[in-house]
Every structure is written in C-alpha cells, then in structure tokens.
Amino acid sequence: xxxxxxxxxxxxxxxxxxxxxxxxxxxxxxxxxxxxxxxxxxxxxxxxxxxxxxxxxxxxxxxxxxxxxxxxxxxxxxxxxxxxxxxxxxxxxxxxxxxxxxxxxxxxxxxxxxxxxxxxxxxxxxxxxxxxxxxxxxxxxxxxxxxxxxxxxxxxxxxxxxxxxxxxxxxxxxxxxxxxxxxxxxxxxxxxxxxxxxxxxxxxxxxxxxxxxxxxxxxxxxxxxxxxxxxxxxxxxxxxxxxxxxxxxx
Amino acid sequence: xxxxxxxxxxxxxxxxxxxxxxxxxxxxxxxxxxxxxxxxxxxxxxxxxxxxxxxxxxxxxxxxxxxxxxxxxxxxxxxxxxxxxxxxxxxxxxxxxxxxxxxxxxxxxxxxxxxxxxxxxxxxxxxxxxxxxxxxxxxxxxxxxxxxxxxxxxxxxxxxxxxxxxxxxxxxxxxxxxxxxxxxxxxxxxxxxxxxxxxxxxxxxxxxxxxxxxxxxxxxxxxxxxxxxxxxxxxxx
Numbered sequence: 001x002x003x004x005x006x007x008x009x010x011x012x013x014x015x016x017x018x019x020x021x022x023x024x025x026x027x028x029x030x031x032x033x034x035x036x037x038x039x040x041x042x043x044x045x046x047x048x049x050x051x052x053x054x055x056x057x058x059x060x061x062x063x064x065x066x067x068x069x070x071x072x073x074x075x076x077x078x079x080x081x082x083x084x085x086x087x088x089x090x091x092x093x094x095x096x097x098x099x100x101x102x103x104x105x106x107x108x109x110x111x112x113x114x115x116x117x118x119x120x121x122x123x124x125x126x127x128x129x130x131x132x133x134x135x136x137x138x139x140x141x142x143x144x145x146x147x148x149x150x151x152x153x154x155x156x157x158x159x160x161x162x163x164x165x166x167x168x169x170x171x172x173x174x175x176x177x178x179x180x181x182x183x184x185x186x187x188x189x190x191x192x193x194x195x196x197x198x199x200x201x202x203x204x205x206x207x208x209x210x211x212x213x214x215x216x217x218x219x220x221x222x223x224x225x226x227x228x229x230x231x232x233x234x235x236x237x238x239x240x241x242x243x244x245x246x247x248x249x250x
Numbered sequence: 251x252x253x254x255x256x257x258x259x260x261x262x263x264x265x266x267x268x269x270x271x272x273x274x275x276x277x278x279x280x281x282x283x284x285x286x287x288x289x290x291x292x293x294x295x296x297x298x299x300x301x302x303x304x305x306x307x308x309x310x311x312x313x314x315x316x317x318x319x320x321x322x323x324x325x326x327x328x329x330x331x332x333x334x335x336x337x338x339x340x341x342x343x344x345x346x347x348x349x350x351x352x353x354x355x356x357x358x359x360x361x362x363x364x365x366x367x368x369x370x371x372x373x374x375x376x377x378x379x380x381x382x383x384x385x386x387x388x389x390x391x392x393x394x395x396x397x398x399x400x401x402x403x404x405x406x407x408x409x410x411x412x413x414x415x416x417x418x419x420x421x422x423x424x425x426x427x428x429x430x431x432x433x434x435x436x437x438x439x440x441x442x443x444x445x446x447x448x449x450x451x452x453x454x455x456x457x458x459x460x461x462x463x464x465x466x467x468x469x470x471x472x473x474x475x476x477x478x479x480x481x482x483x484x485x486x487x
Binding site (some may be wrong): 050051052053054072073075076078080082084085086087088089090091095099100102103104105129138145 | 264265268269272273275276279280281283284339342343344345347348349350351352353354355486
C-alpha cells in the first residue's frame, strides 16, 4: 500500500491554477526529494498533504486516509518541518515540546521530551526561551517538535533556508537519524548537493506538475544537477512546442 | 550515543478538553512571562478612565448615567488591543500553522483561545473597576448585577472578537481590519451591556434589566455556536 497517493490533484487560488493535475505516489520508508524552481507549487503541495490547504479537485490519500475528509487522522500521522520553526518565542524549548506533546496526546511526555532534546542537541538549553535561540537552534528544536509524536511521515519544506554551514551540518545529522528509522520523508529543497546525499528518490516539479522522477541508483554520483537541469530544459521545450502548436492551430 | 526517536509506546489520540487546556496553558504561560498583551491593555484602559475623569466634571446624577458607558468604552478598546495581540502571537514564526497541524478538532483551538482571551479581559476589568471606583468616587459599581453584566458582556465580546481576530490575522492589514470588523458585529453586545449595567447602577428593578440580560445571553450562545461551526472554514486555505 502506498503511504501517499495523489491522483489528478488540482489547486486553484482564485483564477490562478497552481497544481495542474498532479499525480504522485510514495511507498512506505521512501525519502523523496521534491525539486523545482520557485513558484513550481512545492509548498502548496506540502500544505495540501498536511491538510493546511484544501485541494480544489483530485484525490489525495495519506497513510490510507482520504483528504480532506479525514484530516485529523492524517495530521496524527504527520510531522511537518518548514522554513518557519512554528515555535513560541515566549516559551522555553522544553515548554514548546510539552505544549505540542500535549496537543498530540503523547504518552510519557516527560521522557519523550528528554529524548527529543538530546536528539537535537539542546538538552543544556532546555530552560531557555526560544526567542533567544539562533536560527539553527530554532530549526533543530523544530525537528524535535515535528517528531515528538512519532509520526509515520515527515514533510520537510526547505528546512535549510537561512541556516549557515554548521547549522546545516547538524540538521543533516538529525534528519539522517530520523530518516534511518523507517519514516517516509518528503523534502523540498534548492540545495541539490545535500538533497542528493540524503534522498532515495528525486521528483522534479515544474508549473504544477511532476515532470521527471528517478531513483538514486539511476543517477551517477553528483549527477543530480544534470538530471534536474535536463528535466527543466525538456519541460521548457515542451511548453514552447505546445505554444507553437496552439498558434499554428489558430 | 544514538537515541531512537521512534518509540512504539507513543500513541496519538487527543481528547477535546486536554488539547483545549493545552492551548489555554500555552497562552497563559507565554503571557505570564512577557506581559506584552496585559500591560498594553492595562495602560490603555487606565488612560481611558483617566481622560474621561478629567474631561467630564460629573455631578452624582450625571455620574450614574454615564458610568457604565465609560466603563465599557475602556473594556472594549482595551479588549481590541488584546485580541489583536493574541492572534499576532500565533502568526509569529508560523505558530498558527503549528496549532492547525495538531490532530484535533479545530474548534478546540477556538475555544482554547476564547478562554485565554476571556481570562485576559477579566484581568484588565478587575483593576479598571477599582480605578474607576477611586477616580469617580463611585463604589456602588461593586454590585452583583454589574458584575454579572460584565461577565456576560465580556463573554460575548471575546467570543466574537476571537473569531474575527482569527479571520483578520490572515490578512496583511490585520491591525486595522479587526476594529472595522469587530465593532459593528459586537454592537448589540455593547449596547445591551451598557444598558444593563446602567440599569443596575440606577438601582432599577430586575424586571427592567432582564430584557438586556436576556439579549446578552442570547448573543453569547449564538456567537459561541457560530464560532464553533465556522472557525474551521476561516483558518483553512
């Protein structure tokens, strides 16, 4: 059974169509990197998967539950990490995890918080207010928040945005640990080097559609950039050909 | 040492009241630390009381007539500041998305925010009442009728205000938008609250106050039901 199954997904904001009949399938345990230029619809797609946004048309199933009908059940299976930390600045690291743990009804919460703070390397700063944290520390704590309830699926929306090299390295380690535990991960990123290293599958999204998809074993080392450029280039050529055909028909 | 983040013991099913109290706990905890919201509300409401005190030279009869109006002006305007701030906190760092991602009925978030905002309203109203009594030498305001009206009026105001501030928080001009949306909708609550507390201050019989009290109860119930039913739609894209 697919962990995520999307058929003919369309998302419109007013008259503007962002996702144009998208199809997407993810098996349990896969780490899928979602690549694409700005405005391709990556964030919109992740917001639909996380039930923060409603699909206009199409069929979306996450962990066997239909969206938007079973949104609460889907949310219980998801952990979401975006470029914003989704944390409260006036609460400490520990209190933030405690709050989100309560919202997810996590059992044995105290022990779980200790584990999470250790995983993200913030045990010593557990009593400090989040607004005093650096961007990298906030993002590490955000990972703790995203997995405090032990989700089956992780959605990562450009998690490296605004991080320096050291912070990105730490984030790499944490994400690797989490992904190695058999979770299904979908990550959008513009950082192809990191993405190539982490993901097991690469999908390229352009103008609201998946235009190319490949597994890690099908691309040579450092070959992701070439694969990505080729996919975007082919998409542009196809688009121009379609325009030409339409002109000729007129 | 490698710590496993995946533990089979962790289960996810969040009961309504548990998650609602988590939202209340979070709001009180954060505010108890920063006092950003309460301090703004206190200062503003104290200034309103002070300005009216200097602006009007009131004799005893006039004081009885205008007291409830002055009180509710202070509550309503200070409340708007609080409501704006309460939702602005949720927009910082994308916290509202974090809340909406929780596997709970979204009305939980609405009721949690309403209880939190109501608590902040009461925290402002109590010192304002004392200040008012001292400045206007009018200790008759401490009677059960007035307190009942303040409780009912505050519930109505907060229920509508929380709903509309959640709506206006999605917009870029949220600071301006909230009062524009809120005041016309909340007008029936304010009018009846002013009328009822005025009647109590004038020591009128209960049969004259009851219509306003009844209207306040009806508005509270209707707006609470509307908030419960519609909150999901206003926070969804």
